[in-house]
Amino acid sequence: xxxxxxxxxxxxxxxxxxxxxxxxxxxxxxxxxxxxxxxxxxxxxxxxxxxxxxxxxxxxxxxxxxxxxxxxxxxxxxxxxxxxxxxxxxxxxxxxxxxxxxxxxxxxxxxxxxxxxxxxxxxxxxxxxxxxxxxxxxxxxxxxxxxxxxxxxxxxxxxxxxxxxxxxxxxxxxxxxxxxxxxxxxxxxxxxxxxxxxxxxxxxxxxxxxxxxxxxxxxxxxxxxxxxxxxxxxxxxxxxxxxxxxxxxxxxxxxxxxxxxxxxxxxxxxxxxxxxxxxxxxxxxxxxxxxxxxxxxx
Ligand code: DGL
Numbered sequence: 001x002x003x004x005x006x007x008x009x010x011x012x013x014x015x016x017x018x019x020x021x022x023x024x025x026x027x028x029x030x031x032x033x034x035x036x037x038x039x040x041x042x043x044x045x046x047x048x049x050x051x052x053x054x055x056x057x058x059x060x061x062x063x064x065x066x067x068x069x070x071x072x073x074x075x076x077x078x079x080x081x082x083x084x085x086x087x088x089x090x091x092x093x094x095x096x097x098x099x100x101x102x103x104x105x106x107x108x109x110x111x112x113x114x115x116x117x118x119x120x121x122x123x124x125x126x127x128x129x130x131x132x133x134x135x136x137x138x139x140x141x142x143x144x145x146x147x148x149x150x151x152x153x154x155x156x157x158x159x160x161x162x163x164x165x166x167x168x169x170x171x172x173x174x175x176x177x178x179x180x181x182x183x184x185x186x187x188x189x190x191x192x193x194x195x196x197x198x199x200x201x202x203x204x205x206x207x208x209x210x211x212x213x214x215x216x217x218x219x220x221x222x223x224x225x226x227x228x229x230x231x232x233x234x235x236x237x238x239x240x241x242x243x244x245x246x247x248x249x250x251x252x253x254x255x256x257x258x259x260x261x262x263x264x265x266x267x268x269x270x271x272x273x274x275x276x277x278x279x280x281x282x283x284x285x286x287x288x289x290x291x292x293x294x295x296x297x298x
Pocket of ligand 1: 035036037039040065066067068069097099100142143173208209211252293295
């Protein structure tokens with residue numbers, strides 16, 4: 001794993017400043033999480049629930065959001081830069097919280113740095129396969145995610161007989177960003193996207209985008225209570241916890257982890273709506289200047 005070892009300051013440290021139970025300070029390092037913008041905070045929310053002792057370092061690429069309408073080449077370039085920014089800060093693991101980045105860029109990202117990495121597609125697929133009885137599954141996501149076929153490939157690999165209905169829902173992202181998550185407009189939009197998927201007789205729907213859990217109530221009302229909604233954030237957090245345990249990298253602290261947030265454009269908007277995505281008060285947000293390249297080497 002790359003990165004400088006951390007200097008331990010806790011009381012269990014030896015005179016040399018190294019915790020003998022944690023050589024290299026691996027366990028004390030933060031988990032890195034990145035997303036195209038604010039949506040990845042829904043994944044952070046689950047990570048905080050599941051791993052309250054872990055520090056989290058979040059990067060939201062707010063200057064370049066959305067990724068979901070961009071070409072694969074651009075998504076890969078932006079995602080690589082976001083990853084390098086985090087890896088320079090000694091993170092012990094990276095969660096690619098953005099579905100679009102996970103769907104399109106994960107293989108390239110895994111070659112870019114040697115830090116262990118978890119995307120959100122496979123955890124979502126695993127949860128959907130557990131939930132579905134009829135073997136008829138729907139997937140909703142950004143245009144880029146659906147266009148990549150990443151969910152379809154992963155679902156089909158696990159179960160060749162599965163029926164899969166897919167639908168991109170581009171207006172869900174701005175609605176969630178506006179906090180417009182209830183009322184006539186979101187209902188109308190949700191009907192427009194989801195009615196055709198429902199006609200396919202699915203019993204499980206993967207919310208394949210970081211923003212869609214914010215619209216969970218509307219989506220649930222439109223598709224009906226019998227449809228299982230799969231939020232990949234929960235399963236991703238569980239997989240992250242399992243990976244940390246397996247590799248001995250789990251922070252032994254039971255609680256008290258902090259979440260530091262970096263964004264690439266003005267912090268104001270992020271601060272005003274971020275708490276709703278995170279489910280708790282957002283602490284300080286630092287803006288990273290991207291005006292000179294390579295900004296991510298900072
Ligand atoms: N974070 C993106 C995703 O999960 C949604 C926003 C965007 O299009 O960048 O796909």
